[in-house]
Amino acid sequence: MTSSIPGKAVEALLRREKDLFSQRHPASKALAEKAARNWLRGVPMHWMVDWGTPFPLFVSKAQGATLIDADGHSYADFCLGDTGAMFGHSPPAVVKALEEEGANGFTAMLPSVDAAEVGELLEDRFGLPFWQITATASDANRAVLRWARAITGRKTILVFNHCYHGCVDDTFVTADHGAVKMVGGLVGEPRDLTAFTRVVEFNDVAALEQALAPGDVACVLAEPVMTNVGMVLPEAGFLEKLRMLTEKHGTLLILDETHTLSSGPRGYAGAMGLKPDALVFGKPIAGGIPAAAYGFSEAAATRIQAYLRNRGEGRSGIGTTLSGSKIQLALIKAVLTTFFTEEAFAPLITRAKRLERGIADVIIKYGVPWHVTRVGARVEFMCCPRPPKNGFEASQLIHQPIDEAIHHYLLNRGVVITPFHNMMLICPATTDAQVDTLISGLDRCIAELTA
Ligand SMILES: Cc1ncc(COP(=O)(O)O)c(C=O)c1O
CATH class of the missing domain: 3.40.640.10 (Type I PLP-dependent aspartate aminotransferase-like (Major domain))
Known part of the structure; x- marks a missing residue:
């Protein structure tokens, strides 16, 4: 059985999560206001505002698989700089x-x-x-x-x-x-x-x-x-x-x-x-x-x-x-x-499989018409029932409000995944506990959306 998620539920959750984001991040908000005076679009690289949050999250520290923001919140980072930090932030x-x-x-x-x-x-x-x-x-x-x-x-x-x-x-x-x-x-x-x-x-x-x-x-x-x-x-x-x-x-x-x-x-x-x-x-x-x-x-x-x-x-x-x-x-x-050795990659792949399996289980649990794919340490879920065959098909399926709602929900619960689509990377410092936090966050988010 598949359950569809009503657009109204997505909108309501996204609105609530944006408000929550604004409340939880006064220091980032203040920095955004200050930065807007000197940076084009308020950020040192213009696409940094494209995450869709009410204002950008300002990072104070990144270490291993963890980000700390200007307000002192800690995040399990599965975006990892969209692959730039694929081996963790500041790897020893x-x-x-x-x-x-x-x-x-x-x-x-x-x-x-x-x-x-x-x-x-x-x-x-x-x-x-x-x-x-x-x-x-x-x-x-x-x-x-x-x-x-x-x-x-x-x-x-x-x-x-x-x-x-x-x-x-x-x-x-x-x-x-x-x-x-x-x-x-x-x-x-x-x-x-x-x-x-x-x-x-x-x-x-x-x-x-x-x-x-x-x-x-x-x-x-x-x-x-x-x-x-x-x-x-x-x-x-x-x-x-x-x-x-x-x-x-x-x-x-x-x-x-x-x-x-x-x-x-x-x-x-x-x-x-x-x-x-x-x-x-x-x-x-x-x-x-x-x-x-x-x-x-x-x-x-x-x-x-x-x-x-x-x-x-x-x-x-x-x-x-x-x-x-x-x-x-x-x-x-x-x-x-x-x-770049088999030994170094092995635990990343094992953990990525744990994440893939966990997301697949959540998809089955709620009967949502989604799927999850994995290439080594890279995992992606898409809100469509089967993997797209080509770029055109895929382009029709991404950038949906539901992705944005999920990203905000996870961000407010200490998990960062890649903006623009639903990519997650495992680095050597990623722990099973972080993987499980992501899976349970997604579980609760879908529970709310399908309730
Ligand atoms: C497949 C691929 N090639 C090249 C690039 C460009 O990388 P950079 O922005 O570091 O130049 C990207 C960036 O996302 C990419 O995804």
Whole structure:
């Protein structure tokens, strides 16, 4: 039996929880008023107000899997900086590396003595031999698109509908019932981004084949599991088909593993035996300090070397000053050696399974038409009965008032999950008790909504 949740119940609960939030957070409220004088939209990064709370929660401390806000409330943090803190806030190994290396210089415009070892670690963990470091995953994606266009001599790229790869202009294109257009709400974009970006639905092999067939696509940039529009899992054989078709049409396959690093110590591609031409990831790779990496296969790197031999004089247009710095390499080394091992991931997966099972039980208990999915240490529930097949389907199901109501309810009871959809991450410091607090909070919330 499934029970539907009346819209009125959602509205009433959300209203009550917003009021409760306002009452419980006078210090955050005062800070919000003060900050509004100097920050655009009142926050140091404009989307920080998009959590939907009456005013932002101001954080005073973050440690392990716990956040403390300006009012002294403590939260079990399952958002973990939307993956930036996937290994916990201020993980001891990263703090130690900062303490030890921090006094020895941050950036010098030269490779540090860690460079060779970090390169080896990247190859060892992720299977690709040649790497570059950037400050953010957005930067890494922009760079890898440039390289792909350069070595294939093709201008067009392909992405999956409703993907997100950071603030990368080329990817802000969507398909709405077949009509390709720029995504809504883009700020200040003067170019027609549809000119060089093709979009197909995830899991649609026929559409993919058709889009690649003209032989003019430089690369497909894809998450192996879509994680930014709820969670869209690849159907059996889809990623293998993607690899086969890209190869057949001379198109490079770039996998953006920024979020799917949660899969395990070799990422999703490593775990599944996929062989991309390039990999990209950022966010937790230096423990939450800005750093990202992209890597190429031997074959792609050989083409890059050949391209560079014939490149004319002038600026490449790739790279920023603080990329590949000494401190980034020291922290990446600490993260790769400490967390990217089977032993380090095992307890995260065990705890993520506990969370997945607990949420599944709550869904069954109340008969709500929802489902829960998990990719390694990443868990997502969606308020629809079965996993969406593609980005379009998923986009119709997320950003519902019920998500906002649940987020507020949990926040007011000391649990933070990711805003915009219902993602939860487990880090090494997450405890079973925190997992159980989330599950029981969700249970009580649904009990109220279905009462
Ligand atoms: C899959 C994926 N790639 C890239 C990015 C961009 O990361 P950043 O904002 O750190 O540049 C994101 C951000 O959410 C992401 O989800």
